[in-house]
Amino acid sequence: MQNNDERGSGRARMMSTAVLATVVMVTGLVVGAGATWLAMARPGSEAAAPGCDRFRTVDVAVAPAIYGVVVTALEEATPACTSVEPAMRSGIDVAQGVSMGGALPDIWIPEARYLTTAAHLGPAARPELRLGASLATTPVLLVGGNQARRFGSWGDAEASKLVSVPDPASSVSGALAVTAPEAEARAVGRSRVDAREMLVPFAQAYGARRVRGADDTVRPAMFARRSPRLVVTTEQELTGVPDRDDLRDLTPGVGSPALDFPLTVRRDAAPGARALARALRAHLATEEGRRLVAAEGLRAPGAAGKVLPTPSGEAISRAVRSWGLFSVPSSMLAVVDASGSMDADAGTGSRMDLLADASRIGLSFLPDHARVGLWVFSIDQGGPGQDWRELEPMRRLDDLRFGRTQRYALRERADQMSALTDGGTGLYDTALAAYREAVRRYRPHYSNAVVLMTDGRNEDPGSIELEPLLQRLEELRDPERPVRMVGIAISGDADLAALRRMAQVTGGEAYLAAEPEDVLEVFAQAVLSR
Incomplete structure (x- = not known):
């Protein structure tokens, strides 16, 4: 939208309105939803305003809830020779973009003031923002x-x-x-x-x-x-x-x-941005502006009634991160090394004893709708030529079969694992089979993962090699049905490098439990990772 002190004739206004409608329709058809709406060809536009040698273009991002108010106000408040591009963008979308290196808009009106803090914009971007008064609430x-x-x-x-x-x-x-x-x-x-x-x-x-x-x-x-x-x-x-x-x-x-819709301006904003922000704020403070705010179902600043104090930006960011961890349940296939080396003494029991304890404790923190399955592996653990054995298939923890829940069945299996250790480490064939199974059993609305725990390196001479394994994992990976492999290296004896390569190919991560007492903490970190 562009403004000038001159006003065109009635015929020119009708032509400008027609041009505006055509531009908006064509732009919407070509670029689709979510694109910046270029408001232009207002009476006194560049074409009809020879007094403007150059137009100042100001980039404006506005939260959807107040977008209609701002666009209508700008029709009246935009200073002369200024071209405005108001984009409807959620404050969260803008803040996330800036935190990843994107640029702040010249003028930004998010839904809430907490989005303008360093916790959401990043410590480098926050000082570049001048925070103004709220426009509505x-x-x-x-x-x-x-x-x-x-x-x-x-x-x-x-x-x-x-x-x-x-x-x-x-x-x-x-x-x-x-x-x-x-x-x-x-x-x-x-x-x-x-x-x-x-x-x-x-x-x-x-x-x-x-x-x-x-x-x-x-x-x-x-x-x-x-x-x-x-x-x-x-x-x-x-x-x-x-x-x-x-x-x-x-x-x-x-x-x-x-929600308080603060008016913010980038410190090095385009020429004319501060004048535009002042004009917009002043217009919305007039009786006409207050009517406009009320017509959109909003209140004037400070009129929201009994308002709770807003926690700090860091507190809100921390809560949202925690929400992401706890609200997305795990769909997890736990794959546990049962080779002979898991009998090694770990101070208060064997490595397998500690892992079984960690598994039992971890189960107590998972909600009933989490899905968990359990495999163990060592060379020929599942019979000649098969290194893995399924102890429990992937089911919800509250799934009731044969008079017992899946949670109860997994606790029983944890008690039995110390008696299953024997033989060498059949790591690679097991990793491929487990990942294939988890992809097959993928569930939407879950965080799908294979948690692979081992204290050794592949010792099966007849198994797939590492490079072909990585290639097969990459082929099985589906971005539309994501399944991560999460590796846990138990002690420095484990092949952490191989675990990391397998995890990275699938979008996961690998962790080291260097000491026996680290097992529970690392297990929790791996299960909660997203």
Whole structure:
């Protein structure tokens, strides 16, 4: 959109409007959704404005929730001889791009101020940003129908397993909701540590619903009128829901997180950017601007009611990372070395004893909807010419067969593993067979992995060689159905280099448990890695 002090005739205005409509339609058809919308050919455009020797182009990125407000305001507020390119981009998308080396826009209006911190932009980019006032606000709510109830706190609501939340990794309202228990901690008499720990069961309940195909898209009216569930949404989104007069704001009385849409300008922004930002802020402060904000279902800055304090950018970043770990359940084939060297003394038992203990402890932390299978391997462990033996196939831990759950069966198998050690290390054939099985048993909405644990190197003279093995693993890898191989080298005797090469080919990683006491920590790190 371009502005000049001159105004064209009525005929010129109609022609400009037609040109604008044509440009927008053609641009949309050619470049598709998500492209920057170039607003131009306003009355007094470059073609009709000989007084402008040169137009100043300003790059503007605007959060979707306030995009309509900003574009309409810019029609009136854009200074003379300035060309604006307002792109609709989520604040999370912009912050992630900048953190990976991308450039900040000249003007950026994200959903929330925490996205402008070094924890989200990176320490190098944050000083390049001038943070201004908020342009509008909207509270984050818990909404439900007639059968839903109001809880005393966000923590209590989220612990009830009745709350559906947008993915915090891609939704600002979702990120603020999962950190609300920490934000309200002092007001409700909880310690911050206790509040943070409440995220784990909430994330696991979310993961369990996603596994069942629920909550892929979270919106205010997603449940039937008689459902007891609550939905995390914003006041703006709630006002846009038609034909659901039963929906109520059931946010705890302690307060709400809020989106606050700060106006930011890059320190070395293009000429004209600061003038444009000042003009935009001034226009939205007028009576006409306030009406425009209200018409979009937003509130004026500072008018969001009882607002919870927003945790630091680092606290929100840490919570979102933890959410990613705990909400995506594991689909894991654990493959354990049962060669004779696993009988070696490790101080408080054999290497196999320590590994079995780590496995039992690890099982206690996995949710019921996690899928785990167990193999052991040594040369001819599964019979002549087969180095692997399946002890338990990959099943959910709450899967009930023959009167016992998969979790119980795996604990029993862990008790038996010390009696299975014998022979040499049949590593390569086992790795290929295990990866093939995990790819075949792939499950969406899970973190699919083979966890390969060994204290040695391949000793089977009749097995596949390393280079052909790597080639076969690469051929089996499917980016649309990703399965990682995660290697754990138990002691310095293990072939860590080979484990790393196998892991890297599949997008995984390898870890070293150099001392016996490291086994549990490394096992947990490997299982939780994504």
